[in-house]
Amino acid sequence: MAKLTRRGFAVGAIATGLAAQEKKREITSASVPDDPIAPSVSEGTIADRVPFPFGKPIEFQRQDVAPKVRPFAMTQVRLLPGVFQKAQEANRGFVFAQTPDRLLHVFRLNAGIGSTAEALGGWEKPDCELRGHFVGHYLSACALSYASTGDKELKARGEYLVAELAKCQQRLQGGYLSAFPTEYFDRLGARKEVWAPFYTVHKIMAGLLDMYQYCGDTQALTVLQGMADWADKWSGALSEARMQMALDTEFGGIAETLYSLTVVTGDERYAKVGDRFTKKRFVNPLAVRRDELRGLHVNTHIPQVIAAARRYEISDDQCFRDVAEYFWQTVTETRTYVTGGTSNNEGWLVGPNQLAAELKLGHATNECCCSYNMLKLTRKLYEWSGDVRLFDYYERALLNHRLGTINGDGQTQYYLGVAPGSWRAFGTKYDSFWCCTGTGTEEYAKLNDSIYFHDERGIFVNLFIASELNWNERKFKLRQETRFPDEAGTTLAVDAEEPVSMTLRVRIPGWVAGSASVKINGKPSEVSAAPGSYLAITRTWVKGDRVEIGLPMALHTEGMADDHSLRAVLYGPLVLAGKLGKEGLTQDLEIGPEGPQLDKAPKVQVPEFAAEKKELDEWIKPGDKELTFETSGQKKDVALEPFYKVSGERYSLYWRVTS
Ligand SMILES: [Zn+2]
Numbered sequence: 001m002a003k004l005t006r007r008g009f010a011v012g013a014i015a016t017g018l019a020a021q022e023k024k025r026e027i028t029s030a031s032v033p034d035d036p037i038a039p040s041v042s043e044g045t046i047a048d049r050v051p052f053p054f055g056k057p058i059e060f061q062r063q064d065v066a067p068k069v070r071p072f073a074m075t076q077v078r079l080l081p082g083v084f085q086k087a088q089e090a091n092r093g094f095v096f097a098q099t100p101d102r103l104l105h106v107f108r109l110n111a112g113i114g115s116t117a118e119a120l121g122g123w124e125k126p127d128c129e130l131r132g133h134f135v136g137h138y139l140s141a142c143a144l145s146y147a148s149t150g151d152k153e154l155k156a157r158g159e160y161l162v163a164e165l166a167k168c169q170q171r172l173q174g175g176y177l178s179a180f181p182t183e184y185f186d187r188l189g190a191r192k193e194v195w196a197p198f199y200t201v202h203k204i205m206a207g208l209l210d211m212y213q214y215c216g217d218t219q220a221l222t223v224l225q226g227m228a229d230w231a232d233k234w235s236g237a238l239s240e241a242r243m244q245m246a247l248d249t250e251f252g253g254i255a256e257t258l259y260s261l262t263v264v265t266g267d268e269r270y271a272k273v274g275d276r277f278t279k280k281r282f283v284n285p286l287a288v289r290r291d292e293l294r295g296l297h298v299n300t301h302i303p304q305v306i307a308a309a310r311r312y313e314i315s316d317d318q319c320f321r322d323v324a325e326y327f328w329q330t331v332t333e334t335r336t337y338v339t340g341g342t343s344n345n346e347g348w349l350v351g352p353n354q355l356a357a358e359l360k361l362g363h364a365t366n367e368c369c370c371s372y373n374m375l376k377l378t379r380k381l382y383e384w385s386g387d388v389r390l391f392d393y394y395e396r397a398l399l400n401h402r403l404g405t406i407n408g409d410g411q412t413q414y415y416l417g418v419a420p421g422s423w424r425a426f427g428t429k430y431d432s433f434w435c436c437t438g439t440g441t442e443e444y445a446k447l448n449d450s451i452y453f454h455d456e457r458g459i460f461v462n463l464f465i466a467s468e469l470n471w472n473e474r475k476f477k478l479r480q481e482t483r484f485p486d487e488a489g490t491t492l493a494v495d496a497e498e499p500v501s502m503t504l505r506v507r508i509p510g511w512v513a514g515s516a517s518v519k520i521n522g523k524p525s526e527v528s529a530a531p532g533s534y535l536a537i538t539r540t541w542v543k544g545d546r547v548e549i550g551l552p553m554a555l556h557t558e559g560m561a562d563d564h565s566l567r568a569v570l571y572g573p574l575v576l577a578g579k580l581g582k583e584g585l586t587q588d589l590e591i592g593p594e595g596p597q598l599d600k601a602p603k604v605q606v607p608e609f610a611a612e613k614k615e616l617d618e619w620i621k622p623g624d625k626e627l628t629f630e631t632s633g634q635k636k637d638v639a640l641e642p643f644y645k646v647s648g649e650r651y652s653l654y655w656r657v658t659s
Contacts, residue, residue, distance in 0.1 A: 095410070136205070205254065253304065296347060368402075405440070420580075421596075425594065461506045467480050506537075555617060569629075578651060580649070585601065585650065
């Protein structure tokens with residue numbers, strides 16, 4: 001099967017499937033007048049789907065839902081030295097390396113303002129149909145970096161970009177703002193080939209919203225409202241049926257930004273515009289708990305679910321919550337590789353629980369944007385429920401997908417290879433600017449955002465990341481000292497001006513082997529909690545209190561649902577990668593490509609393990625260094641290390657394990 005890039009996927013979908021679907025849908029809409037966007041015959045009979053949760057025009061009514069648990073503001077949490085802070089700083093270096101005038105070049109050209117700056121390459125090239133998208137991410141990265149580190153220089157850089165973008169918007173008559181002409185939207189409306197104009201515009205809108213929310217930049221809000229007004233006009237001019245057809249082209253999470261704009265401004269008109277971006281053919285099956293994701297482009301759709309989640313939060317409409325919760329469940333339980341990532345060749349190529357089969361269909365697995373967006377969705381679901389188990393997934397994806405996908409220069413990955421013999425390929429400084437470069441600059445600018453949450457009773461500690469929390473309102477500081485995941489546990493040190501009574505709830509992960517150990521001020525404590533629950537300690541905390549938590553890790557394996565003998569090895573939360581050497585790797589294969597180009601490197605022999613009936617510690621032994629392991633007694637033994645540490649080398653994550 002030919003490798004499909006994002007562009008290839010979109011164009012291929014238009015060329016093959018969508019035109020035919022449109023034709024069918026027009027016929028269907030004539031025969032079912034009260035459901036003009038009913039699914040086509042090829043997508044199942046109407047009788048199968050009654051009632052359509054989203055069959056009728058959607059009506060928006062503002063009704064905010066109070067979250068069960070709330071995150072702390074990013075300004076209240078600071079990372080301390082450790083692997084996460086290292087990733088944050090590498091990203092900050094990459095963000096600093098970009099210059100505003102080069103970023104603005106394509107916007108200025110499109111607005112008829114001269115620019116002599118050197119054009120950027122990759123997806124920001126002046127002839128790329130997605131140009132300008134990275135600038136939206138960049139605004140978010142500046143805003144998030146300011147919130148998470150207090151970096152005033154990046155705040156100022158974001159403000160400069162906003163001011164210059166505002167000039168471009170003025171030249172373009174005050175509403176529309178993009179680095180490409182409105183002709184792209186003419187093509188979108190006419191169902192002619194075009195890449196993803198609303199996707200691109202959404203990134204800019206989201207960046208402006210972040211600049212307003214995290215940096216207080218009111219000009220950013222004004223520019224954003226102009227863009228939203230323009231989107232209102234464009235989408236309002238289309239019939240619902242025509243708009244639904246336009247939604248077959250990737251449009252990102254624009255509705256999420258529009259819903260948030262309603263919250264920020266109090267103007268419900270924006271939420272109603274957001275509702276027009278509800279792709280009914282996608283959400284209807286999800287709302288009735290049906291996985292019809294096969295064949296869909298993954299990262300086109302996860303942001304739509306985040307938008308549905310945001311819609312629920314401001315309307316209390318259960319249908320939207322159902323969509324978000326069922327989607328999360330089916331993707332994380334049936335379509336997620338051991339790394340916490342999903343997608344292959346950017347799509348869901350098979351039905352649920354068929355990942356071994358999917359892996360035979362392509363090796364461009366785990367687009368990084370997908371993990372970025374799944375983490376974002378997980379965090380929302382957690383705010384609604386406070387369900388500790390959501391963080392087992394969050395941690396899995398964070399440690400095994402996100403932590404390793406940035407290198408020391410701040411370059412990030414596009415596809416994270418799962419196929420045997422893969423290696424890590426990173427982008428370049430000025431010639432990549434992929435979608436994943438964009439979400440990457442945001443990801444590593446907000447690594448402090450989901451460690452701690454709170455409710456009226458106290459604090460939740462969900463992630464074990466060296467950091468400091470300052471709960472100003474309660475005059476309470478908590479310092480988390482840990483080398484996790486290199487260290488199997490964490491220490492929480494209290495710093496309070498005056499004694500504070502509250503409950504500290506520490507997540508005891510589902511992977512803990514046996515039971516967690518707890519010491520309070522050096523003495524073993526009686527409090528306990530089973531893996532997959534919170535350890536709750538209620539007391540009057542005083543300055544100097546220390547809680548030491550031990551989280552024992554052990555070896556375990558996970559098999560593919562459709563091929564149990566194809567297994568991955570884990571140690572606690574860490575996926576272990578088998579190191580297969582550097583054969584065939586060159587600089588060109590490691591820097592620049594979107595993923596591991598397995599056809600350009602010699603095939604490596606991936607050993608099989610004869611061990612099914614043995615205990616794991618009989619054939620996987622600790623290595624010389626911390627967290628290293630080696631197989632023992634196999635035909636060919638392999639060294640294993642936490643996947644996030646393996647780079648510049650070929651690896652395997654899945655092994656054929658036979659008896
Ligand atoms: Zn991407």
